[in-house]
Amino acid sequence: MTAPLTLNPDRLFPAExxxxxxARRLYDQVKDLPIVSPHGHVPPVWIADDVPFSDPTSLLLSPDHYVNRIMHGQGVDLADLGVPPGRDGFTAEQARNAWRIFCEHWHLYRGTPMKFWMESELVDIFGVDVRPSAETADQIYDAISAKLATDAFRPRALMDTFSITFIATTDDPLDDLSHHAKIRDDASFTREVRPTFRPDKYLEPGREGWGDLMDALAAATGEDTGTFAGWVAAMENRRAFFKENGAVSTDHAHTDMYMAPLDDAEAVYARARRGEASPEENLALRRAFMFEQCRMASEDGLVLTYHAAVHRNHHQPTFERFGADVGGDIPMAYNVVEALEPVLNAFGTHPNFRIVLFGMDETVYSREIGPLAGFYPSVYVGVPWWFIDAPDAIRRWRKAVTEYGTFYKSSGFIDDTRAFLSIPARHDMSRRLDAVHLAELVVEHRLEIDEAEEVVHTLVADQAREVFKIDG
Amino acid sequence: MTAPLTLNPDRLFPAExxxxxxARRLYDQVKDLPIVSPHGHVPPVWIADDVPFSDPTSLLLSPDHYVNRIMHGQGVDLADLGVPPGRDGFTAEQARNAWRIFCEHWHLYRGTPMKFWMESELVDIFGVDVRPSAETADQIYDAISAKLATDAFRPRALMDTFSITFIATTDDPLDDLSHHAKIRDDASFTREVRPTFRPDKYLEPGREGWGDLMDALAAATGEDTGTFAGWVAAMENRRAFFKENGAVSTDHAHTDMYMAPLDDAEAVYARARRGEASPEENLALRRAFMFEQCRMASEDGLVLTYHAAVHRNHHQPTFERFGADVGGDIPMAYNVVEALEPVLNAFGTHPNFRIVLFGMDETVYSREIGPLAGFYPSVYVGVPWWFIDAPDAIRRWRKAVTEYGTFYKSSGFIDDTRAFLSIPARHDMSRRLDAVHLAELVVEHRLEIDEAEEVVHTLVADQAREVFKIDG
Amino acid sequence: MTAPLTLNPDRLFPAExxxxxxARRLYDQVKDLPIVSPHGHVPPVWIADDVPFSDPTSLLLSPDHYVNRIMHGQGVDLADLGVPPGRDGFTAEQARNAWRIFCEHWHLYRGTPMKFWMESELVDIFGVDVRPSAETADQIYDAISAKLATDAFRPRALMDTFSITFIATTDDPLDDLSHHAKIRDDASFTREVRPTFRPDKYLEPGREGWGDLMDALAAATGEDTGTFAGWVAAMENRRAFFKENGAVSTDHAHTDMYMAPLDDAEAVYARARRGEASPEENLALRRAFMFEQCRMASEDGLVLTYHAAVHRNHHQPTFERFGADVGGDIPMAYNVVEALEPVLNAFGTHPNFRIVLFGMDETVYSREIGPLAGFYPSVYVGVPWWFIDAPDAIRRWRKAVTEYGTFYKSSGFIDDTRAFLSIPARHDMSRRLDAVHLAELVVEHRLEIDEAEEVVHTLVADQAREVFKIDG
Structure with missing residues (x-):
């Protein structure tokens, strides 16, 4: 006997x-508002070419490290799940089998946000009404496959269905942004798809291949990347190109948030270009590069988002076998208040500068990021992502950052996902949890109902547009 | 149409x-008990001279960095709010305009403790019954101004109204405490106003002007502050003077809690006096000075409170323009268990020694301060202050420190405020939240109701008196 | 008039x-399941010889540092409580007086888990029905004493009463495990009592007496502990002996979790044996020893549990007077994600390796341990112990580690106690709190009731057996 799968309209709402x-009253006022997604990882080619999705596994499992890692943690081989995604020789039968493995492990997801997202997708998007299990795996696989074969399930149609009015992708600085141009030039498609400038690897002189990137950067911009000044000019060049192509932000992720000018930047840069810089010099150079990105942001007005504090590819054998972004990244301790002192002294009250800080340490959010955002006009509190993008963690985060960071300095919800079909569920979770937080303030007489109604509307409809300077 | 402003009698109580x-039953038993405030920043001259307050802005806005920083975080110029407080040339019209700015930004305070405090003050103290907004700003300003012009709103009358029976100020070691003497000598005023010895700047040899302070310290005490031994003698002299004048505690705030004796203290001290000590030596000297303060505390019995772990004046341009205490202080990570090892090995079980530890990192409270207080008879858990002095943070703190630190090793509520009119609201918030915490224990059958009644009474009426050795 | 003492059947359950x-429905399904205790500190001789307990104080107070430290924190002399336990000359009258002191201080335990445990023991095990107080101390003492004199209160009978089917002790590597052999050889006693290999002091070359331990290790194993290779062989020898005698795990506690191979291990080891190694070398050697323990674990399959991050014996005078384990151990900050990188790169996906990580920092649990357990098949999340083994902390822990660590990578409940009579209460607390956590997920429609029923059964009945590879 198979168990039914349904979505309770009151899910995530407290029992009291x-x-x-x-909570229901507040949620009802925002649940159907359009989605604005200022930062994420959906490939622009999907939308440019309206690429049809091939099968449930390659769409929902293989590329989703949130889902994969839980099975890996119980001994499942990532290769059996189609990792790395899109690899040659992964057959249709293997794809179907991966889905069976997933359905057999469905119980593992109890108490996790992946359960919330996946159930929402199965029921709301695909009309599935049975719980995943060994018995139902094939039935669900076939049901999803049948939908994916229809035009209604191609990316552009889904953007309509999901009511996504604005979505930003994440792009290499040397990307020609031709996918974005194609989308923009197509008058029949009016939803906004914007690039985001993500230059991390151009800022890490200690990483293998950095010299080649510098050569490519020079070739693309005509600047002399043999000098620090040339590096800066080349970066300004590409940022301007991204801005012309509609970018509203740049995104950055390094292992710490320190940024500071470097006195002898040219000399250190020259050594780095020759591959002769010490690890300490490479680190100082990266921090100087980031300081420059902030300085540029204060001039060109692109919003800077910083996702820090992750130990990437913790398990080297997994990285060597499957590559990056397969679940082996683990959060770690970091410092914000000291790390940002130089850059906030320089640009913290600059009217054109805006920095959104993302972390994965709840203590740092409440102790450092919230208070910094409360004081500095340029600083915003990024929402929970990754290992804290889950109901209990989101509840704690909102309680931790609001009392001194305020609702009005949080970034608005950001899904930060490459799992395209999970976008509505992620925004829905956020809207529900904001409604719950506000409802508690109301019933505890800390907020009047009309105030709560204004706040929830601001958080869902306005805050992301305001913080990311999104027009219209 | 203006919205009404009322205070619900059940505010902060859970809906269940x-x-x-x-919670209501427990709160009712303590809500009207007198206020004991063992540590705060109210200027003693206000009470000594019963100084009338001039206007709403200079009383409620300009000096309150909790309130200011939220507007600054949205781009308001602190100068427009009358910062620094009392500055020359800030006109009556500017003061009125500052209040308008505040009322226009009233929505920013949703979800913050400043909303709770300010609403309590407006309704309970000033009888305001309309919500702050652009439309009501002038009306509220005029209503408050009218009250402030009456005798009932001078500091001594307000102390009666607020039922403050004991309040401690914070004073420079060289203060002559004449305001306190005046209060004490006035037989018509029987409420206790006591000084607190706050010697931070005399313990920081690395800070500009330290030599001049040493000269002044010598002049005031007749001790030779050219030597470490003389510094100690001078400090003992001033501590004795404060104790004679009614002080019950000394207060300290440095960026870390480390304290340890220094082997070659005299030599390092001599170099510091000549301005030739290294930063490391200045740091070691400060830690040795703090160790001496603890040693003195074990002898003279003054309670030592330590407010650590704040990065002061994070934004240098704001500090240069407006000075200290204008919202630019940000909490940071710190260590307690290692930092206090030497001093607790020396005085941790000394019957005369008592140290109250304040932090702004909830993890440190639960991981280090609570367990230390559970074991050491001399150690007490300071209550949430500053960025954690807010309902959700206070709830988390009580849950984090009680299970191993116990109710009986917490310090009793301390408002730590320079916002005189917020004192009743701050104590009221604390009483409500203690009642809620205890109510949850009762309904979960973790505590009998008679036990909870005893505890809430102890927390409100006895604990601060007991911890700070306050007679009567 | 004395207050009654009763246990409410709904204790720890939320009021809603x-x-x-x-919660009650879920709890009812698991409350009577047998107890499996894979790690604790009950002396095996108690069970081997079925040693009768002498009096309430030596059983319930003197050895229980959870209880003692709270009184010490209020100035009670540990000596008056019979610390160190079993010391010569502590008379029957002193024991009775210690119990009086405890009962007089009973109010201190309000809001602590010791209250829950002790009340459960008094009512459920001893049938006490009056609240501890100065007035009832003797009455309770006599009631407990009378029970302890009966055969029903000897250890083996209590194991039956408590329904403990499996319990592991903690043992020195050179222990001959004769108590365990005696228990195993007694066909009339069928409950499982297993040793645990706890080699900490053999891994700390910097501690006094390490050389003597090495000599003893050589004598016991016949290996040459003059070399690193010999140390390894000796350890393998003793681990094999423990495994033959039924051990399922090894337990480790050092101040950090770093483990890494050491290039010149033999040379450093030789210097350490001569007492000439530097502190840094001793530290590196300990970390290399721990790396070897993990390597051995991947071969012999013993589960490795790591209890890190405690500053032992913080108060040196107390340590000198009373010895270790008397309440002076305090948690501290630590790092997991960096510390475990080498060992998880080496053995993290080894099918035979299993490591259970215990910490006392809730942030580290959610930020590092949960995510590591989510990814690595070998990593499990240890449950809250010591200063976080309490209702509020356990609730926070479950919420913090489940969303990305999942229910299925937590270790199952571990009481980790030397307080034998508290074992049922500790497991009962855990079962109640798991039921509450799951109940909240159900009423918030995050989990169906049948899913919650499966999970609570897994957590209580299966998870510890599965994680610790316990047969039957």
């Missing part, structure tokens, strides 16, 4: 009846 | 009816 | 009626 009633 | 009923 | 009803 008064609180639930207020 | 049984819990609310128990 | 729907949640309470679901």
């Amino acid at each position: 009846p008064q609180t639930r009633a207020v | 009816p049984q819990t609310r009923a128990v | 009626p729907q949640t309470r009803a679901v």
Whole structure:
């Protein structure tokens, strides 16, 4: 006997009846508002070419490290799940089998956000009404496959279905942004798809291949990347190109948030170009590069988002076998208040500068990021991502950053996902949890209902547009 | 149409009816008890001279960095709010305009403790019944101004109204404490106003002007501050003077909590006096000075409070323009268990020694301060202050420190404020939240109601008196 | 008039009626399941010789540092409580007086887990029905004493009463395990009592007496502990002996979790044996020893548990007077993600390797341990112990580690106690809190009731057996 799969309209709402009633009232006012997604990882080619999705596994499992890692943690071989995604020789039968493995492990996801997202997708998007299990795996696989074969499930149609009015992709600085141009030039498609400038690897002189990147950067921009000044000019060149092509932000992720000018930047840069810089010099250079990115941001006005504090590819054998982004990245301790002192002294009150800080340490959010955002006009509190993008963690985050960071300095919800079909569920989770947080303030007489209604509307409809300077 | 402003009698109480009923019952038993405020920043001259307050802005806005920083975080110029407080040339019209700015930004405070405090003040103290907004700003300003012009709103009358029976100020070691003497000598005023010895700047040999302070210290005490031994003698002299004048505690704030004796203290001290000590030596000297303060505390019995772990004046341009204490201080990571090892090995079980530890990192409270207080008879858990002095943070703190630190090793509520009119609201928030915490224990059958009644009474009426050795 | 002492059947359950009803339903399904205790500190001789307990103080107070430290924190002399336990000359009258001191201080335990445990023991095990107080101390003492004199209160009978089917002790590597052999050889006693290999002091070359331990290790194994290779062989020898005698795990506690091979291990080891190694070398050697323990674990399959991050014996005078384990150990900050990189790169996906990580920092649990366990098949999340083994902390822990670590990578409950009579209460607390956590997921429609029923059964009945590879 298979268990049914349904979505309760009150999911994530607390049981206490008064609180639930207020939460429901607040949620009802925002649940159908369009989605604005200022930062994520959906490939622009999907939308440019309206690429049809091939099968459930390559769409929902292989590329989703949130889902994969839980099975890997129980001994499943990532290769059996189609990792790395799109690899040669992964057959249709293997894809179907990967889905079976997933459905057999469905119980593992109890208590996780992946369960919330996946259930929402199965029911709301694909109309599945049975719980995943060994018995139902094939039935679900076939049901999803049948939908994916229809035009209604191609990316552009889904953007309509999901009511996504704005979505940003994440792009290499040397990308020609031709996919974005194609989308923009197509008058029949009016939803906004914007690039995001993500230059991390051009800022890490200690990483293998950096010299080649510098050569490519020179070739693309006509600047002399043999000098620090030339590096800066080349970066300004590409940022301008991204801005012309509609970018509203740049995104950055390094292992710490320190940024500071470097006195002898040219000399250190020259040594780095020759591959002769010490690890300490390479680190100082990266921090100087980031300081320059902030300085540029204060001039060109692109919003800077910083996703810090992750130990990438913790398990080297997994990295060597499957590559990056397969679940082996682990959060770690970091420092914000000291790390940002130079850059906030330089640009913290600059009217054109805006920095959104993302972390994965709840203590740092409440102790450092919230208070910094409360004081500095340029600083915003990034929302929970990755290992804290989950109901209990989001509840804690909102309680931790609001009392001194305020609702009005949080970034608005950001899904940060490459799992395209999970976007509505992620935004829905956020809207529900904001409604719950506000409902608690209302029933505890900390906020009037009309105030809560204004806040929830601001958080869902306005805040991301305001923070990311999104027009219209 | 203006919205009404009222205070719900059940504010901060959870919605669940049984819990609310128990919370209300516990709160009712302590809500009208007198206020004991063992540490704060109210200027003693206000009480000594019963100085009338001039206007709403200079009383409620300009000096309150909790309030200011939220507007600054949205781009408001601190100068427009009358910062630094009392500065020359800030006109009556500018003061009124500052209040308008505040009222226009009233929505920013949603979800913050400043909303709770300010609403309590407006309604309970000033009888305001309309919500702050652009439309109501002038009306509220005029209403408050009218009250401030009456005798009932001078500091001594307000102390009666607020039922403050004991309040400690914070004073420079060389202060002559004449304001305190005046208060003490006035038989018509029987409420206790006590000084607190706050010697931070005399313990920081690396800070500009330290030599001049040493000269002044010598002049005031007749001790030779050319030597470490003389510094110690001078400090003992001033501590004795404060104790004679009614002080019950000394207060300290440095960027870390490390304290340790220094082997070659005299030599390092001599170099510091000549301005020739290295940064490391200055740091070691400060830690040795703090160790001496603890040693003195074990002898003279003054309670030592330590407010650590703040990066002061994070934004140098703001500090240069407006000075200290204008919202640019940000919490940071720190260590307690290692830092206090030497001093607790020396005085941790000394019957005369008592140290109250304040932090702004909830993890440190639960991981280090709570366990230390559980074991050491001399160690007490300071209450949440500053960025954690807010309902959700206070709830988390009580849950984090009680299970191993116990109710009986917490310090009793301390408002730590320079916002005189917020004192009743701050104590009221604390009383409500203690009632809620205890109510939850009762309804979960972790505590009997009679036990909870005893605890809430102890926390509100006795604990601060007991910890700070306050008589009567 | 004395207050009654009763246990409410709904204790620890939330007041909200729907949640309470679901929690009760889930709890009812597991409350009577047998206890499996894979790690603790009960002396095996108690069970081997079925040693009768002498009096309430030596059983319940003197050896229990959880209980003692709270009184010490209020100035009670540990000597008056019979610390160190079993010391010569502590008379029957002193024991009775210690119990009086405890009962007089009973109020201190309000809000602590010691209250929950002790009340459960008094009511459920000893049938006490009056609240501890100065007035009832003797009455309770006599009631407990009378029970302890009966055969029903000897260890083996209590194991039956408590339904403990499996319990592991903690043992020195050179222990001859004769107590375990005696238990195993007694066909009349069928409950499982297993040793645990705990080699800490053999891994700390910097500690006094390490050389003597090495000599003893050589004598016991016949290996040449003059070399690193010999140390390894000796350890393998003793681990094999423990495994033959039924051990399922090894337990480790050092101040950090770093483990890494050492290039010149033999040379450093030789210097350490001569007492000439530097502190840095001793530290590196300990980390290399731990790396070897992991390598051995990947071969012999013993589960490795790591209890890190405690500053032992913080108060040297207390340590000198009373020895270790008397309440002076304090948690501290530590790092997991960096510390475990080498060992997880080496053995993280080894099918035979299993490591259970215990910490006392909730942030580290959610930021590092949960995510590591989510990814690595070999890594499990240890449950809250010591200063976080308490209702509020356990609730926070479960919420913090489940969303990305999952229910299925937590270790199952581990009481880790030397307080034998508290074992049922500790497991009961855990079962209640798991039921509450799951009930909240159910009423918030994050989990179906049948899913929650499966999970609570898994957590209580299966997870510890599965993680610790316990047969039967």
